[in-house]
Amino acid sequence: MFAHPSDLAAQIGDASAIIMAKGEAPDTPLAIVHDLIRLGRRNLHIVTLPACANPVSGMAVDMLIGSGCVASIETSGVSLGEVGSAPQFTNAVREGRIAITDATCPALYAAVQAGAKGQPFTTLRGLIGSDVERHREDYRVIDNPFEPGDPVVAIKAINPDVAVFHAPAADRNGNIWIGRNRDLLYAAQSANRAVITVEEVHDTDYFDDDKMAAGVLPAAYVTAVAHVPGGARTGIPGRISEHVAAYRQAARSPEGFASWMSGTLSQVAA
Amino acid sequence: MSAQSFAPEELYATVIAGLLDGLDHVAVGMASPIPATGALLTQARNHGATRVSILGNPKGAQWTNGGAELFDMAGRGRIGAFFLSGGQIDGSANINLVGTGSYPQSDTRWSGSFGSAYLYFVVPRVILFRWEHSRRTLVEQVDFISAPGQSEPGVYRPGGPVALITNLCAFDYDRGRGRFKLKSIHPGHSLEEVRDNTGFDFDVSDAVPQTSAPDAETLAILRGPVAARMRTLYPVFADTVFGAANAQSA
Numbered sequence: 001m002f003a004h005p006s007d008l009a010a011q012i013g014d015a016s017a018i019i020m021a022k023g024e025a026p027d028t029p030l031a032i033v034h035d036l037i038r039l040g041r042r043n044l045h046i047v048t049l050p051a052c053a054n055p056v057s058g059m060a061v062d063m064l065i066g067s068g069c070v071a072s073i074e075t076s077g078v079s080l081g082e083v084g085s086a087p088q089f090t091n092a093v094r095e096g097r098i099a100i101t102d103a104t105c106p107a108l109y110a111a112v113q114a115g116a117k118g119q120p121f122t123t124l125r126g127l128i129g130s131d132v133e134r135h136r137e138d139y140r141v142i143d144n145p146f147e148p149g150d151p152v153v154a155i156k157a158i159n160p161d162v163a164v165f166h167a168p169a170a171d172r173n174g175n176i177w178i179g180r181n182r183d184l185l186y187a188a189q190s191a192n193r194a195v196i197t198v199e200e201v202h203d204t205d206y207f208d209d210d211k212m213a214a215g216v217l218p219a220a221y222v223t224a225v226a227h228v229p230g231g232a233r234t235g236i237p238g239r240i241s242e243h244v245a246a247y248r249q250a251a252r253s254p255e256g257f258a259s260w261m262s263g264t265l266s267q268v269a270a
Numbered sequence: 271m272s273a274q275s276f277a278p279e280e281l282y283a284t285v286i287a288g289l290l291d292g293l294d295h296v297a298v299g300m301a302s303p304i305p306a307t308g309a310l311l312t313q314a315r316n317h318g319a320t321r322v323s324i325l326g327n328p329k330g331a332q333w334t335n336g337g338a339e340l341f342d343m344a345g346r347g348r349i350g351a352f353f354l355s356g357g358q359i360d361g362s363a364n365i366n367l368v369g370t371g372s373y374p375q376s377d378t379r380w381s382g383s384f385g386s387a388y389l390y391f392v393v394p395r396v397i398l399f400r401w402e403h404s405r406r407t408l409v410e411q412v413d414f415i416s417a418p419g420q421s422e423p424g425v426y427r428p429g430g431p432v433a434l435i436t437n438l439c440a441f442d443y444d445r446g447r448g449r450f451k452l453k454s455i456h457p458g459h460s461l462e463e464v465r466d467n468t469g470f471d472f473d474v475s476d477a478v479p480q481t482s483a484p485d486a487e488t489l490a491i492l493r494g495p496v497a498a499r500m501r502t503l504y505p506v507f508a509d510t511v512f513g514a515a516n517a518q519s520a
Contacts, residue, residue, distance in 0.1 A: 082506075094369075132383050
C-alpha cells in the first residue's frame with residue numbers, strides 16, 4: 001500500500017478515468033500531476049468533484065490539458081478561482097481539442113454517490129429546461145414513479161478508474177485522515193482505485209481514537225499512498241495566488257505554456 | 271472615509287441586505303464578496319438570527335459533509351437565499367455561465383455552470399448580481415441556458431429569481447409575468463443610462479426612486495463587525511473596500 005512517490009503515477013495508465021477534488025482544501029495531487037505529464041500520459045478522462053475552480057486545482061487540470069494528456073472532461077467548472085480563467089482549458093474547449101461534458105455540481109455529487117453505492121443511477125430535481133440537461137445523453141427526464149406527473153432527472157452513476165488526491169495524513173496501516181473533507185471519501189468510494197499522497201505519516205492507528213476515526217478514509221479503499229510533504233503545492237515556492245497568476249500569464253500562449261512547463265518539470269525533478 | 275461618503279460595494283451590499291430580512295439561513299457561493307458582505311450585514315443587524323454560510327473558505331461554513339452539503343440542505347429547503355451571476359443574463363432571468371456563440375466550441379468559453387442548474391430551482395430567493403451592467407452581459411436571450419429563469423408547469427420549482435442587482439440599478443423579478451421591473455437607480459445614474467446599457471426589455475413605473483444610500487448606522491456596522499469578518503474570508507476585497515486593517519483601527 002505504501003509506495004515510493006515516483007511509483008504512484010505508474011498506477012494511472014493511458015485512457016484512465018480519474019476523479020479529482022475541488023481544491024478548496026489543499027487536496028490537489030500536484031506532484032502526481034507533474035509525473036503524469038512527465039510520463040506523457042494520453043487520452044485521460046477527468047471527472048472533477050464537482051469543479052476544479054480553485055487556483056491550484058484549476059491549474060493542475062489546465063496543465064494536464066495543455067500538455068496533451070486529456071481527451072475529455074466532465075465538470076461543473078474549471079477556472080483558476082480568484083486568479084481568473086484557466087487558459088489552456090478555455091482554448092482547448094473552444095478549439096474542440098478536448099471533449100467537454102458540462103455538468104452541475106449536485107449532479108456530479110449524485111452520480112458519484114450512486115457510483116459509491118454500486119447503484120446504476122439516482123435522481124435529482126432541478127436541471128429540467130436547462131441546456132446542461134439538454135446536452136446530456138446520460139441524464140434522462142423520467143416520471144417520478146411514486147408521484148405521476150412529477151418529472152425528475154435520472155443521473156447515471158459514475159465509477160472512475162482512479163481517485164487521485166493529496167490528504168493531510170496517513171497512519172501506519174494506510175488509513176487516510178481527511179477530516180471533514182468528505183469529498184475525498186466519496187471520490188475514493190466511487191472509483192475502482194485510489195492513489196494518494198499525504199502531507200504526514202503518523203506511527204499510529206487512527207481507529208484507536210474515535211475522534212480521529214471519524215475523519216478517516218479507511219485503508220480498504222486505498223490502492224497506493226506515498227508520503228509527499230507539500231504534494232499539493234509542488235513547484236510553488238511562494239504565495240499560491242501570485243504563482244498561479246504568473247502561470248496564467250505564461251499559459252495564455254502555446255509557447256509560454258511550453259516554456260513554463262519545462263521550467264516547472266525540470267525544477268521539481270531537480 | 272466619512273459617514274456621508276460610501277464605496278459602491280457598500281451600496282450594493284446594503285441593497286442585498288434589504289432582500290434578506292427575516293431569513294433563517296443564507297448561503298453565499300464562491301467568488302461573491304459583495305453578496306457575502308450583504309449577508310453578513312443582515313446577520314449583524316439581527317444579532318445573529320440569520321445563519322450565514324459562505325463557500326470557498328473552510329472558515330465560512332460550519333458544515334461537515336463536504337461540498338454536497340450545500341445542495342442537500344437546499345434540496346430540503348434549508349437555504350432561504352442564494353446568489354447567482356452569469357456571463358450573460360437575459361430578460362427572462364435565464365443565466366449563462368458556459369459561453370457565447372455555439373456549443374460546445376464556444377466563441378468565448380467561461381468556467382461552467384457550477385451549482386446553478388439546481389440551486390435556481392430549489393432556493394426560494396435567488397438574487398442575481400452582475401457588476402458590469404452592459405449590453406454584453408444583460409442580453410435579450412442567453413446563448414446557453416445554464417439555469418432557466420422560469421419552468422414549465424408541473425416542474426418542481428419552489429425556487430427562482432427575485433431580484434437583479436447591478437452597478438447601475440436594482441431590478442425586481444416578477445415570476446408571474448416572467449419579467450424584470452426596475453426597482454431603483456443607484457445615485458449618480460439615470461434611467462437613460464440604464465436603458466442604453468440593458469439588452470433586454472424591462473418594466474418601468476412612472477417614478478423610479480433612487481436607491482437608498484446606506485445610513486450612518488449601516489456604514490458603522492459594515493465597517494465594524496462586517497469588515498472584521500470579511501478580512502478573514504476575503505482579505506483582498508476587505509482591504510480594498512474597507513481600507514487596510516491598521517488604518518481602520520487608527
